[in-house]
Amino acid sequence: MKISGSHMLAVPPERAYQMMQDPDILARAVPGCEALEKTDENEYRMKMKMVLASLSGVFDGKIRIADLNPPSSFRLIVEGSGRPGFIKGDGLLHLAANANGGTEVSYHGDVQVGGTIAAVGQRLLDGTAKILIRKFFERLAACAN
Amino acid sequence: MATTIAGVEKEKLVGKRLRRREDPRLITGTATYVDDIHLEDMQYAAIVRSPHAAARILSIEIAAAQNSPGVIAVFTGKDTEKVGGVPCGASLPGLRVPHHNVLAVGRVYFVGHPVAVVVAKDRYMAQDAADLVEVNYEPLPAVADPEKALAPGAAPVHPEWPDNVAFTFHQDGGDVDKAFAEADVVVKQRITSQRLIPMAMETRGVVAEWHGADRQLNLYTSTQIPHLVRTLVATMLGLDENRVRVITPEVGGGFGSKLNVYAEEALMGWIAQKIQKPVKWIETRRENFLCTIHGRGHVDYYELAAKRDGTILGIKLKIIQDVGAYHQLLTPAIPTLSVLMMPGIYKTQNIRADIVGAFTNCMPTDAYRGAGRPEATHGIERMVDILADELQIDPAEIRLKNFVANDQFPFHTATGLMYDSGNYAAPLKKALDLVDYGKLRQEQADARKQGKWIGIGISTYGEICAIGPSPATPAGGWESATVKIEPSGKVTIMTGACPHGQGEETTFAQIAADELGISVDDVLVVRGDTSIVQYGIGTFGSRGTAIGGTAVYFALQDLKEKIKKFGAVLLESDDVTFSGGNVVCNKTGQSKSLPEVAASAYRAMKLPPNTEPGLVSTRFWEPPNFTFPFGTHIVVSEIDGQTGEVKIRRYVAVDDCGNRINPLIIDGQVHGGIAQGIGQALWEQAVYDDNGQLLSGELTDYAVPRAHMMPWIESEHTTTPSPVNPLGVKGVGEAGTIGCSPAVVNSVVDALSPLGVRHIDMPLTPEKIWHILSKGA
Numbered sequence: 001m002k003i004s005g006s007h008m009l010a011v012p013p014e015r016a017y018q019m020m021q022d023p024d025i026l027a028r029a030v031p032g033c034e035a036l037e038k039t040d041e042n043e044y045r046m047k048m049k050m051v052l053a054s055l056s057g058v059f060d061g062k063i064r065i066a067d068l069n070p071p072s073s074f075r076l077i078v079e080g081s082g083r084p085g086f087i088k089g090d091g092l093l094h095l096a097a098n099a100n101g102g103t104e105v106s107y108h109g110d111v112q113v114g115g116t117i118a119a120v121g122q123r124l125l126d127g128t129a130k131i132l133i134r135k136f137f138e139r140l141a142a143c144a145n
Numbered sequence: 146m147a148t149t150i151a152g153v154e155k156e157k158l159v160g161k162r163l164r165r166r167e168d169p170r171l172i173t174g175t176a177t178y179v180d181d182i183h184l185e186d187m188q189y190a191a192i193v194r195s196p197h198a199a200a201r202i203l204s205i206e207i208a209a210a211q212n213s214p215g216v217i218a219v220f221t222g223k224d225t226e227k228v229g230g231v232p233c234g235a236s237l238p239g240l241r242v243p244h245h246n247v248l249a250v251g252r253v254y255f256v257g258h259p260v261a262v263v264v265a266k267d268r269y270m271a272q273d274a275a276d277l278v279e280v281n282y283e284p285l286p287a288v289a290d291p292e293k294a295l296a297p298g299a300a301p302v303h304p305e306w307p308d309n310v311a312f313t314f315h316q317d318g319g320d321v322d323k324a325f326a327e328a329d330v331v332v333k334q335r336i337t338s339q340r341l342i343p344m345a346m347e348t349r350g351v352v353a354e355w356h357g358a359d360r361q362l363n364l365y366t367s368t369q370i371p372h373l374v375r376t377l378v379a380t381m382l383g384l385d386e387n388r389v390r391v392i393t394p395e396v397g398g399g400f401g402s403k404l405n406v407y408a409e410e411a412l413m414g415w416i417a418q419k420i421q422k423p424v425k426w427i428e429t430r431r432e433n434f435l436c437t438i439h440g441r442g443h444v445d446y447y448e449l450a451a452k453r454d455g456t457i458l459g460i461k462l463k464i465i466q467d468v469g470a471y472h473q474l475l476t477p478a479i480p481t482l483s484v485l486m487m488p489g490i491y492k493t494q495n496i497r498a499d500i501v502g503a504f505t506n507c508m509p510t511d512a513y514r515g516a517g518r519p520e521a522t523h524g525i526e527r528m529v530d531i532l533a534d535e536l537q538i539d540p541a542e543i544r545l546k547n548f549v550a551n552d553q554f555p556f557h558t559a560t561g562l563m564y565d566s567g568n569y570a571a572p573l574k575k576a577l578d579l580v581d582y583g584k585l586r587q588e589q590a591d592a593r594k595q596g597k598w599i600g601i602g603i604s605t606y607g608e609i610c611a612i613g614p615s616p617a618t619p620a621g622g623w624e625s626a627t628v629k630i631e632p633s634g635k636v637t638i639m640t641g642a643c644p645h646g647q648g649e650e651t652t653f654a655q656i657a658a659d660e661l662g663i664s665v666d667d668v669l670v671v672r673g674d675t676s677i678v679q680y681g682i683g684t685f686g687s688r689g690t691a692i693g694g695t696a697v698y699f700a701l702q703d704l705k706e707k708i709k710k711f712g713a714v715l716l717e718s719d720d721v722t723f724s725g726g727n728v729v730c731n732k733t734g735q736s737k738s739l740p741e742v743a744a745s746a747y748r749a750m751k752l753p754p755n756t757e758p759g760l761v762s763t764r765f766w767e768p769p770n771f772t773f774p775f776g777t778h779i780v781v782s783e784i785d786g787q788t789g790e791v792k793i794r795r796y797v798a799v800d801d802c803g804n805r806i807n808p809l810i811i812d813g814q815v816h817g818g819i820a821q822g823i824g825q826a827l828w829e830q831a832v833y834d835d836n837g838q839l840l841s842g843e844l845t846d847y848a849v850p851r852a853h854m855m856p857w858i859e860s861e862h863t864t865t866p867s868p869v870n871p872l873g874v875k876g877v878g879e880a881g882t883i884g885c886s887p888a889v890v891n892s893v894v895d896a897l898s899p900l901g902v903r904h905i906d907m908p909l910t911p912e913k914i915w916h917i918l919s920k921g922a
Contacts, residue, residue, distance in 0.1 A: 115838075118196075118840060119840065
């Protein structure tokens with residue numbers, strides 16, 4: 001599934017970029033995040049609870065950040081698996097300064113799901129992904145204040 | 146001793162619309178299914194299944210599951226390596242059969258592939274612990290589409306066969322090259338028959354019980370073939386066949402999906418031995434979507450050669466069969482049935498067929514209601530309509546022109562069959578009269594002027610039933626019956642044709658009641674226990690009555706002879722007849738009732754010459770041929786121009802299944818068959834994404850027709866008895882499905898023909914039709 005979109009943050013790109021690499025902030029911003037720890041340079045381990053229609057479960061996941069190009073872009077690679085199946089995502093995030101001194105974050109990515117989550121939740125995945133991403137940026141925006 | 150005077154001839158029950166005797170228990174919740182079996186200290190199994198369509202298993206962590214409350218054992222593929230592979234019963238030259246372990250070893254090949262099994266005190270504990278099994282996978286590229294699987298560079302499903310070819314099959318009949326060379330017109334079309342999910346109301350389920358002291362395994366399983374399951378599971382487990390008892394209680398639907406031997410059947414048998422306790426596994430609905438065989442899965446390339454007057458000269462067909470990751474019991478045999486059926490009921494003697502079976506990272510396909518014949522019927526009935534359109538000939542007329550004529554029976558087809566009997570024009574004419582065809586075409590023309598999308602679809606189908614003579618059937622094609630007249634005169638029939646909704650408890654009792662001149666209430670039909678029933682092949686391929694019923698019939702003939710002999714002794718006369726349930730002395734008119742005769746046969750005070758005591762006969766009846774039912778279905782559909790929704794305005798089904806034993810049950814079979822045919826034509830589709838993930842994995846995503854979505858079915862019949870069996874019956878279990886889908890699709894294509902539409906692949910969802918309308922307008 002292809003995903004793309006953009007969100008506004010009220011901080012300049014340098015700060016936005018830094019926030020999106022900060023484990024403490026990420027742990028607060030990622031919806032359903034139950035634990036997040038840095039395991040290596042640009043690698044994190046995360047536990048995330050997700051609810052999708054009649055499915056719910058905790059995903060154990062790895063997040064990797066690559067192609068770092070501060071403060072304007074980086075690549076996010078997510079892999080998680082849990083009772084409802086697995087999820088894999090790969091996305092490129094672009095940060096651009098906007099006229100109000102804030103940042104527009106735009107993303108393009110590909111998400112793959114498997115197992116029960118695909119068999120049962122496929123219809124809702126698109127909508128759920130959008131909601132989760134919106135929540136993430138809303139919380140990130142809250143952290144910025 | 147009382148003597149009774151023989152009464153008037155009892156009214157015949159064969160042909161009567163008797164209500165099914167099995168229904169009261171089925172509709173009041175008092176019947177016993179596998180999940181109703183409860184044994185002392187029984188444990189529950191939950192299976193860990195792969196979420197990947199293709200992956201290497203790097204490691205499996207079971208410690209957390211083992212320590213979970215209530216868990217008594219966790220097994221993985223390493224533990225079960227000695228269990229024999231899941232069997233493929235069909236054979237073809239050059240067939241590639243991958244070894245199919247009951248639990249995956251090293252690699253998984255489809256989503257749902259069993260990887261580990263957790264056994265616990267109750268079902269919930271087992272499932273909770275199964276969630277704790279951590280399997281570390283290395284995902285590999287997968288392929289889920291049969292045509293993509295055969296393309297160069299496709300991911301290999303089984304690395305040892307990088308071309309993904311599971312088998313090929315070729316058949317030539319007549320001189321197809323000459324036919325195409327002499328043709329005025331050749332029409333070509335790619336036609337698909339999409340993957341379907343059989344969706345029995347009762348999912349699969351197994352209870353296994355091991356009696357160590359006797360080395361005896363009792364296996365309760367929801368199957369169409371208890372004896373074949375016994376033979377094959379015994380082989381997989383290395384047990385003596387006579388120490389495995391398969392018990393099949395009530396079966397809540399199969400449609401071919403339980404004409405199989407599954408990994409879980411052997412696995413539970415193996416676990417019961419390991420844990421020395423009974424174990425139960427009941428398939429969840431989600432597992433049923435993923436891990437019970439799918440049906441259809443064809444991509445067909447048709448070419449039809451014809452003369453300008455509509456005479457069909459020859460047919461070429463290339464079938465690409467989506468096999469899935471493995472062969473289940475009959476997987477490779479299914480498309481060969483399509484080839485046998487490819488000429489339909491038309492007399493062309495020139496055919497060429499090629500099948501390529503393609504491995505994909507999906508659940509295997511296998512027999513689903515009609516099994517190969519719906520695909521072929523859909524193809525030929527679509528092609529005949531396309532030809533009619535090309536030549537601007539009425540679709541009814543072109544069919545009449547090409548039918549095998551009544552004086553050509555028995556008719557030898559180009560595919561090697563011998564059609565037993567037929568009168569193909571009769572149901573077509575009857576159906577045309579029922580819809581008032583001429584007037585209907587006029588109404589259609591008028592409706593078009595008002596901007597309405599009305600279509601008329603005709604399907605004149607034939608099918609291969611009563612499967613089948615043993616040389617044509619992988620496990621033997623006969624069926625058995627034991628008829629036992631008890632000392633009280635009550636009659637017990639033990640049939641090997643284990644039913645799962647076919648109503649044999651009623652139809653077989655009707656046959657016996659007529660033959661013996663007794664009431665159906667005096668007859669008990671027993672099935673589904675390998676320790677009670679002699680042996681049997683099972684119920685599939687519309688064979689229950691035509692073969693199993695015939696075995697009952699012949700056993701009854703043996704008993705009638707013996708009854709006469711014992712009656713003659715009692716009446717002290719050589720000149721007796723047996724009728725109306727009494728043996729009557731033709732000289733004196735004195736008679737003895739069946740209970741009196743039966744009692745004397747067991748008491749055995751005085752035996753007739755060369756006669757053993759008792760009244761039991763067992764027959765294994767081998768049919769000399771298949772039977773070939775046929776019929777016409779006509780659909781009148783209307784398309785909503787705004788939404789693309791197809792509404793079936795009229796459904797007329799005229800079916801000829803030979804002699805009719807219970808027309809009420811036949812109507813039920815036809816209705817159910819049509820429901821599944823309409824399901825395929827309009828709504829149902831098993832969808833895998835490019836990575837082999839099943840997307841239609843729940844009833845919210847897989848559109849099985851509900852009762853309110855069904856049209857009113859106007860069901861009629863013609864009767865052309867079969868000469869193949871003495872009952873003159875042909876079989877009707879699959880007729881509705883086989884005749885249906887082309888009638889529906891032909892009607893929709895007819896409705897959209899003003900837009901130049903010539904073919905639409907199933908399912909004809911509103912979205913698909915809406916797009917066609919949008920483009921056309």
